[in-house]
Amino acid sequence: MDKQIKAEIGSTISFGGYDWRVLDVQDGKALLLSDKAIETRAYHRTYGVLTWAECDLRNYLNGEFYDSLGEDRARIATTEIRTRSNPWYGINGGASTDDKIFLLSIEEVVKYFGDSGQLKNRPDDTWRISDEYDPARVITGECGKALSWWLRSPGCMSANAVHVGRDGHVCIQGLIVSCPTTGVRPALWLNLQPNDSDRIKAVALINDSYVRDAQVLTDDPRAVEDYYGDDSNWSDYCGSFFIGIYEGTEAEIREKAAAYAGVHPNAVNVVGI
Numbered sequence: 001m002d003k004q005i006k007a008e009i010g011s012t013i014s015f016g017g018y019d020w021r022v023l024d025v026q027d028g029k030a031l032l033l034s035d036k037a038i039e040t041r042a043y044h045r046t047y048g049v050l051t052w053a054e055c056d057l058r059n060y061l062n063g064e065f066y067d068s069l070g071e072d073r074a075r076i077a078t079t080e081i082r083t084r085s086n087p088w089y090g091i092n093g094g095a096s097t098d099d100k101i102f103l104l105s106i107e108e109v110v111k112y113f114g115d116s117g118q119l120k121n122r123p124d125d126t127w128r129i130s131d132e133y134d135p136a137r138v139i140t141g142e143c144g145k146a147l148s149w150w151l152r153s154p155g156c157m158s159a160n161a162v163h164v165g166r167d168g169h170v171c172i173q174g175l176i177v178s179c180p181t182t183g184v185r186p187a188l189w190l191n192l193q194p195n196d197s198d199r200i201k202a203v204a205l206i207n208d209s210y211v212r213d214a215q216v217l218t219d220d221p222r223a224v225e226d227y228y229g230d231d232s233n234w235s236d237y238c239g240s241f242f243i244g245i246y247e248g249t250e251a252e253i254r255e256k257a258a259a260y261a262g263v264h265p266n267a268v269n270v271v272g273i
Contacts, residue, residue, distance in 0.1 A: 103150055
């Protein structure tokens with residue numbers, strides 16, 4: 001994804017293998033929220049006192065999940081995330097963090113899904129925001145049933161995190177952080193313009209391991225034998241094969257070289273010169 005991305009508030013775009021809802025656009029970046037929960041997962045693996053800065057879910061989103069987005073992830077901006085204290089219970093939101101991927105806060109859900117005024121003017125004897133915007137906050141899981149989803153804000157105590165309930169209400173008192181059945185909807189700020197500093201001049205080579213594994217010429221595991229003959233020694237063909245010299249982003253170079261060589265892009269090594 002090395003071209004300008006068109007994103008309008010309220011639209012849905014595909015990025016990194018997922019569909020994302022565009023919540024905001026400003027300064028050449030778009031705030032994206034996954035259209036559906038990517039999975040169900042605990043906010044933290046064990047019950048205990050912690051904040052967004054220390055939780056397992058933050059580490060997972062900025063580690064394993066971020067890595068899974070492939071080359072597209074280079075477009076994700078690092079954002080300073082400030083998590084406010086719970087506005088009804090006063091529980092501290094913890095230290096600010098610099099994240100690629102994060103969860104929305106109470107304030108952001110209200111801002112982007114609709115504000116009925118209940119956050120600032122808490123109704124009597126209630127622990128949740130339930131209003132005309134509930135339907136907009138409802139999501140379903142793979143089985144088609146409604147699913148609750150995490151926010152990063154602390155709940156009524158430091159061992160709870162706020163969540164959006166199955167019917168779309170915002171549960172300000174939250175769930176215990178170790179609950180494993182709550183949905184995860186990642187959010188991120190995406191750079192809409194490619195970064196010119198990412199453009200390089202490079203040599204493109206066919207990765208020797210892909211030649212050795214015979215996975216790049218065809219889907220047939222006999223590819224190397226068919227290509228070089230039955231009597232060929234695979235070890236003779238395990239060197240890096242030169243494709244050409246290209247200019248562009250790494251992803252552009254890999255795509256062009258792969259198309260020219262007739263191999264999968266994952267088979268191409270890009271070496272800057």
